[in-house]
Amino acid sequence: xxxxxxxxxxxxxxxxxxxxxxxxxxxxxxxxxxxxxxxxxxxxxxxxxxxxxxxxxxxxxxxxxxxxxxxxxxxxxxxxxxxxxxxxxxxxxxxxxxxxxxxxxxxxxxxxxxxxxxxxxxxxxxxxxxxxxxxxxxxxxxxxxxxxxxxxxxxxxxxxxxxxxxxxxxxxxxxxxxxxxxxxxxxxxxxxxxxxxxxxxxxxxxxxxxxxxxxxxxxxxxxxxxxxxxxxxxxxxxxxxxxxxxxxxxxxxxxxxxxxxxxxxxxxxxxxxxxxxxxxxxxxxxxxxxxxxxxxxxxxxxxxxxxxxxxxxxxxxxxxxxxxxxxxxxxxxxxxxxxxxxxxxxxxxxxxxxxxxxxxxxxxxxxxxxxxxxxxxxxxxxxxxxxxxxxxxxxxxxxx
Numbered sequence: 001x002x003x004x005x006x007x008x009x010x011x012x013x014x015x016x017x018x019x020x021x022x023x024x025x026x027x028x029x030x031x032x033x034x035x036x037x038x039x040x041x042x043x044x045x046x047x048x049x050x051x052x053x054x055x056x057x058x059x060x061x062x063x064x065x066x067x068x069x070x071x072x073x074x075x076x077x078x079x080x081x082x083x084x085x086x087x088x089x090x091x092x093x094x095x096x097x098x099x100x101x102x103x104x105x106x107x108x109x110x111x112x113x114x115x116x117x118x119x120x121x122x123x124x125x126x127x128x129x130x131x132x133x134x135x136x137x138x139x140x141x142x143x144x145x146x147x148x149x150x151x152x153x154x155x156x157x158x159x160x161x162x163x164x165x166x167x168x169x170x171x172x173x174x175x176x177x178x179x180x181x182x183x184x185x186x187x188x189x190x191x192x193x194x195x196x197x198x199x200x201x202x203x204x205x206x207x208x209x210x211x212x213x214x215x216x217x218x219x220x221x222x223x224x225x226x227x228x229x230x231x232x233x234x235x236x237x238x239x240x241x242x243x244x245x246x247x248x249x250x251x252x253x254x255x256x257x258x259x260x261x262x263x264x265x266x267x268x269x270x271x272x273x274x275x276x277x278x279x280x281x282x283x284x285x286x287x288x289x290x291x292x293x294x295x296x297x298x299x300x301x302x303x304x305x306x307x308x309x310x311x312x313x314x315x316x317x318x319x320x321x322x323x324x325x326x327x328x329x330x331x332x333x334x335x336x337x338x339x340x341x342x343x344x345x346x347x348x349x350x351x352x353x354x355x356x357x358x359x360x361x362x363x364x365x366x367x368x369x370x371x372x373x374x375x376x377x378x379x380x381x382x383x384x385x386x387x388x389x390x391x392x393x394x395x396x397x398x399x400x
């Protein structure tokens with residue numbers, strides 16, 4: 001991150017009358033405004049020092065990590081960073097990374113601000129050419145910690161809502177989870193193989209790196225769920241299947257030769273299909289009410305995968321709630337469907353111990369042979385012995 005951005009994030013202190021230190025008003029942040037109502041699209045365009053303007057209620061942890069990684073100096077949200085619906089640690093991720101958070105619900109920034117405008121964030125105000133376009137609350141670590149404690153005290157309300165959504169999903173989509181998913185005929189053969197399904201979730205980059213030895217040795221089928229396909233490519237691998245609504249995967253990933261499966265709505269409409277048609281890429285369409293990661297797991301399971309390894313998917317209640325979707329109840333039920341076939345990436349990395357592969361064995365033998373040649377070459381006695389042995393072999397084989 002540029003030194004200028006780092007300098008802006010240092011705490012400013014001044015002395016009280018009694019000599020103790022107290023926080024000083026942070027220095028103004030000058031930067032380029034970048035706007036998008038879809039945070040996952042915005043992070044692709046952000047540069048260090050930018051000011052991100054978002055419309056993202058309950059900013060989830062994955063989006064927060066992507067924003068922090070981009071190196072932005074400030075994030076101005078025209079929606080509440082946390083609505084209080086559940087314990088949301090996403091804003092804390094940004095604050096701990098030194099990013100200034102300004103919460104200004106309903107501010108008309110998407111109407112009055114142009115992408116690329118030069119802006120100043122001073123306190124809770126965002127200005128352009130001296131004009132205040134938005135004024136909101138600066139959320140510091142103390143305030144975010146307080147909010148998180150309050151949200152944790154009301155977790156029972158979120159649990160009740162989640163349970164109700166789960167029951168409704170069972171009633172409406174029982175056939176889906178009982179094996180009623182209509183799957184296309186595919187060239188990718190999952191039968192008795194491992195399937196590694198990558199979703200752009202929490203710690204997906206770190207988990208993929210820890211699984212490198214497993215991927216090299218076992219050669220699982222690599223399934224990228226939307227942007228997960230680019231995560232696979234970033235680690236030097238090639239996805240075998242890309243599944244999703246095709247709004248996050250890059251053109252390069254879609255053109256990589258992977259088999260493409262568009263996740264459509266239950267009525268068959270598939271907005272993501274238009275993109276693939278424009279790119280001239282062959283694809284399949286799977287209508288389902290579940291999330292794309294659920295469909296990927298059900299696809300691998302129904303096609304006979306021996307083991308399904310999940311990277312970046314949601315494995316605990318807070319992660320389910322973090323997505324802020326009623327449909328996340330299907331994710332919970334999908335795990336009941338695939339059962340013991342599914343394991344998390346962390347479990348694999350902790351238990352997997354790679355054996356000696358063919359490449360390592362060949363390298364070992366080559367090094368051993370080189371050492372033997374060197375020892376023989378520098379030892380006249382051994383050289384004579386080797387020559388006698390070779391003459392004996394020639395006599396036995398009848399070689400002249």
